[in-house]
Amino acid sequence: MSLVFHKPQKDHIEIIGSIADQHMDSAARADEQNELNYALIEDLLSAGYHTYSVPKEYGGLGVSLSDFLQCQERIAMVDAATALAIGWHHITVFNVGQNQLWDEAAFHALCRAVVSEGALVNAADSEKATGSPSRGGKPQTSAEKTSDGNGYVLTGRKTFTSLSTALHYYVVSATDTVTGEVGEHLVHKDNPGVSIEPTWNMTGMRGTASHDLVLNQVQLPENALVRRRPAGKKSIRPNAYLLNIPAVYLGIAQGARREALRFAAAYQPNSLTQPIIELPHIQHKIGQLEMELTTARHFLYSVAARWEQLERPLTDSDLARIAPDLGAAKTFAVQNALSIVDTAMRIVGVHSLASSHPLSRMYRDVRFGLHNPPMDDAVYQMLANRAISEVPLS
Secondary structure (H helix, E strand, C coil): CCCCCCHHHHHHHHHHHHHHHCCHHHHHHHHHHCCCCHHHHHHHHHCCHHHCCCCHHHCCCCCCHHHHHHHHHHHHCCCHHHHHHHHHHHHHHHHHHHHCCCCHHHHHHHHHHHHHHCCCEEEECCECCCECHHHCCCCCCEEEECCCCCEEEEEEEEEEECCHHHCCEEEEEEEECCCCCEEEEEEECCCCCEEEECCCCCCCCHHHCCEEEEEEEEEEEHHHEEEECCCCCCCCCCCHHHHHHHHHHHHHHHHHHHHHHHHHHHCCCCCCCCCHHHCHHHHHHHHHHHHHHHHHHHHHHHHHHHHHHCCCCCCHHHHHHHHHHHHHHHHHHHHHHHHHHHHHHHHHHHHHHCCCCHHHHHHHHHHHHHHCCCCHHHHHHHHHHHHHHCCCCC
16 A cells, blocks of 8 residues: 655665665564564665764765655554654654754764664653653753862653664653753663663564663763753744654555455355455455555545645744644554454454464554653643634634
């Protein structure tokens, strides 16, 4: 089910898809062993996939948002955990580059490391006490000025650090012990005091390796502080590359669709004279999942296209208008993906519940979409606020 509009986009998707398809077995092993699918990640790096989010002027491919999303869908058809994990690398690079959040020299240096050294990066923002960063909690991880005033000492713990054991850099949010400001610090994995504690042991998305990042008196130079966040309010600037999240869950839905169609076309109990795909009630279920998948994908890519077509530089009013749709695309995609996986399992029947069956893993993985940002209540509130703002005052 393709939404490809031009040849370069098709080439990217075919390359990434062919790599992913070679790793169905390693995806299952990574899930069983609760670790990253290193074989798939290494092959993606060899193909330069980690550079897709790096701007062309810094040596990357600088792919479009819709191109990136379709590549992520394609990986997720086979291994959703790897797609979600490496997606955070891309979200981080895209967000910093598109929104010019750092000094240009700092961003250029990171891009150089990504392109030349195969470096991977992710934001380490979540903490147990603050909950989801999207709720605006202030980090308890501290940044204390060194005695000579030329650097910082970071101490704290970050949760849900996806891709943790493969990352080279962490963008760590920390609160300045003197000013109370929240800053973002670029931390290399080999800095003394940096460690990963293997805490991730969930029912789904096991292959994301979203372990705890532990920072024990990590000394950093002054220039490791790459950004100071605005004080007293959350930025209203949405990150459109978070559409990666619905793309991953629609990738799971496409994988479930593929499994259901393969099974229905091949399975013929001895009570029938043809495979079950010929049965009306099976075809009804196939039609149902086709409807849900098609509508969710068209909604996702129409929102992505609107984002790409906005005139630059983006204004606050432009962002305020599109932000509810960015959230709605995620909520709608996850709701439909949940339904599609369930329908696919109804087609396959009890076979789909075998721990060795791909649908069993898809069933567990797709439910994690309910807990990725933005949360449904926040999305509904944004949509309601936009609708209410259109009501004329009496």
